[in-house]
Amino acid sequence: MNEELLMELADCGSPERLLAVIFQHHPQWTPPIQVEEFALSVGIIEFRDLEVDGFVGALMTNLEKTMGVILAAKGMGRRRRRFTIGHELGHYLIPAHRGDKNCTSADLAETRRDTLHRQEEAQANRFSAGLLMPKPSFKAQLETMGTPEVSHIGQLAEKYDVSREAVANRYVELTAEMCAVVFTKDGRIRYGRASKDFPALSVRPGDATPSPIPRRSLGPVPASDWLKPVWGSRPPTLLAHQLDQSNGHGTVLLHIDTHNFEADEEEAELIESYTPRFRR
Template identity: 40%
Template sequence: MRDLTENRRDTPHRKQEAQANRFAAGLLMPKPLMAASLDSLGKPAIAHVPMLASTYGVTIEAAASRYVDVTPSTCAILFIKNGLVHYARPSRSFPSMAIGRGDAAPSSVPSAKIDEPTSWLVVEARDWLVQSRDVRSPKVSMQVLAKKNGLHLVMLFINAAAERRADEEAEKYATERPSFGRGSDRR
């Protein structure tokens, strides 16, 4: 199973496995068909992953990997087993993650009934993302789907349009010069 989820390219074997996985995903879940499927499903939701796996006849891991490869959304899908991150797959636009394979899952991951996704929950960005002092942390939402044998699928989502608006507002506020009550005719 580890080879099926391999996306790292730091060794020749991992690079070869990642290439094979992308090739297989392209055959089994062609980008135009997957993009149309994602478009028809609407807003991102963790429940879409097992649905896509069933539709395309692939594993949940393969469907999750292709989901983040094709989606225009800013999201990441993590597989957490028995409280530890098994693997994390961010979309291209998702910020750098502070959590990876073998790390303990943040305590914000709720327990959930099997095959019943949680509602979207706002979580602390610092639990999931690399933080920078110079950059405002985005608002991160999380949805969890529990599967059998202690497996939890976690989708992290950042509303990119809302983040752009918040950044524009922050920039506008930072560039406005306060007048401190001085009249315009004073010099």
């Protein structure tokens, strides 16, 4: 067990601080990160299959939280299992979290912070994403890829050995581009994730997927099909590309060219400044 590292981690309150210390101790790591090997070095003593309906991951520790067992749902795919282990490891290493956790699939997608439970699940997700897809490496990879393409999701999933959905969340978090990734199933929206500057999506889980969507490469689609209207602004030029997958699943990449968007915004502001206003 790496006692020196554990002593330093005990003073870290946030996932980001934990990750900074971990990577300082392991500068030689390259993706894919060996998450189980690392977990064993910090006090996890066993990995077990979880066979409890409704839960995909769990953590059990001693009272002092100096050793623990991580459980992942039986039959879970390798890449989802890796993220689940990272999530439970986050609960284990974040000092304020309890040592007994039972996590659902919704918990492993949580980003909200409006309750203590959601805050802790979001923190565990940030830890897992940051451990398996280290920020410096991931951002550098995005910069070499250029204009977003839906194929990038699969390439990054392969490199970091995580699911497409985990990659999509990290992609929109760290990209400098205005884009969103929407996951579909049998022609219906499952959910979407957007970069911080991307306009608000109008599509909701359960909605019919707008069509048609280009399959070969990015192509124009009506912004009104995907985005909430903004009063006083004309809709941006929206590009989309869909990748069809097995069992009715699909991944849609939405992209707005930043340079064109800024030019449109400037033109709209200029038109507004020249609009005559009359006194009553």
